[in-house]
Amino acid sequence: MNSIKCIKSVLKDIKLYSISIDTFELEIQYTIKKYKGDVTLIIFPLLKIFKKPLKEIGQELGNNIKKKLSFIKSFNVINGFLNLEFKDEYYLELLLKMKQGLFKINKKKHRPLLMIEYSSPNTNKPLHLGHIRNCILGQSMSNIFDTIGYKVIRTQLINDRGIHICKSMVAWQKLGQSKTPQNTNIKGDHFVGKYYVEFENLKRKEIERLLSLGYNYSEAEKKSTIMQSVRETLRKWENGDNYTIEIWNKLNKWVYEGFEETYRRLGITFDEVQYESNTYILGKKIVKEGIQKGIFYKKYDGSVWIDFKNQTLNRKLLLRSDGTSVYLTQDIGTAVERFRKYPIDKLIYTVGEEQNYHFKILFIILNRLGYPWYKKLFHLSYGMVNLPDGKMKSREGTVVDADDLMSKMHNTAMSITQKLGKLKKCSKQEQYQLFEKIGIAALKYYILKVNPKKSIIFDPMESIDFKGCTGTYIQYTYARICSLKIKSMQIKKKYDISISLNMYERTIIKMLEQYISIIKSVANNLDPSILANYIYNLAKKFNDFYQNINVIYEINENKKYFRIKLSSMVGYILKNGMELLGISMLERM
């Protein structure tokens, strides 16, 4: 229980002028720096109830609380604020009670089941910065839910079928039949992505030629031989043509090998993978059943629609007139399949905000189809990652590639480390690990510290910082703490609670006690930036303390033990918190 909850609970039993307080909307918060005290009650609302001067009400309430709680040292009333000051012993005892490993919250026998989907790439292109945001949001949220007691299934849904992969297939058959990622030494996903780009080039040339012959754009697209072969490939694929399927499998396999490598480097893991090629048929079937039930209707051309009969939601297509499915159809199939397979209590889709409308509609449709679990669906929506002059565009080659960016971060970490002269006794391999961990941490933290709802503007010309509010700063703070711990190995004594605390120490303990509520609020808001900012603030407060107060050189042994314990608790929470965000720490740097 943290100190605010503690005060809250005692308020229930307090009567003021023979009226019980009952915590009616009495807000309690930590006292701001400027005033003396630890916890503040905002007592303005009591004015209306008691119709007495605030000063008097505050005094009365303060006295009552002080009588009930022995650890209240003093209190003061300023305007409508009642500030309570705690005794040092309270904090000293609090720290003694904190144990490392404390933060496995809710070790109940029954763990509710969370399925969380993230990444969900197409198979025609390598992953880019947008995917990185998606992956680390999903990964960190799944870690958070795991600590608060959920059983978590991490999944990705791969969009492995459709016109886009057919384009790569056609271009590869035309230009690169004998080539493979192995014999060209190109990473698999980049290899396939290259043919996607080649395809677009071929198509553009052909269309330009047709336009110059006087056709309009849609005529040109119809007449284009290369587009014809794409459509032919898609048709063959849907009909299960062996040769087409073989090529499809071959290219997708290369892509998966490439993705695998990127995920490994980023530290992203999955418990299972789902493929749209497996679920779109179920989606179609359910839609057809929905027609029988009168939920959907068929137009004269055979296409299937839903009408929301609502001013803000428009009617929506579910099956095209040729019977092929759209994204919505596939997502219906995928959701139903998931709930058939597992007793899911919560399903989170980590998908960009451009799909807000899509998911709103998907959830409504599943409700109308009569699935009671539609209430368990959540869309973790996040803003786009843009460049200073707008969207990343693959056609203009402005897409920030995930692999390139990670390598760039690695190299920057290397050059900064060298400049600082910190490369003393490491092997080459250790050095590589060091740069990798520093670089990836800086990248991840840069993205995670921003509220997911906001869009991020990433300027490729400006490098991501390694000082200030960064992942590196937190790693560095942790390394300092590790070094302190090594130098104080032999000291394992407990301190006694007779010592007095300075303001640095008090501030830190107050922050430590908030950790659990921070984690819960991350889960409630689906927002890891809350944790990222908390960790930074804790690290900052620790550096304040570290720079101004001696730990190992402290003469008073009792104080020294206390400070070592305090530092190591900070270290523990920094590490634990960063790991929840999916960022690794370093013991030395």
Added chain:
RNA sequence: GGUUACGUAGCUCAAUAAGGAUAGAGCAACUGCCUUCUAAGCAGUUGGUUGCAGGUUCGAAUCCUGCCGUGACCA
């Protein structure tokens, strides 16, 4: 045109769910601090009409209304 999200210091962000005290950090710029625990650090200076105008309230960056701007989606 409709729906929705966002708008805070030169730049990047925090505080907004659930209103609270003089709106906090970092970067950039400038000034100090390594013969005691890692200077990727610490201390300090400069920088704000919280897009604009109203409203509710003891109290508004936060809630409400209208407008302006930007993005996304739907058409």
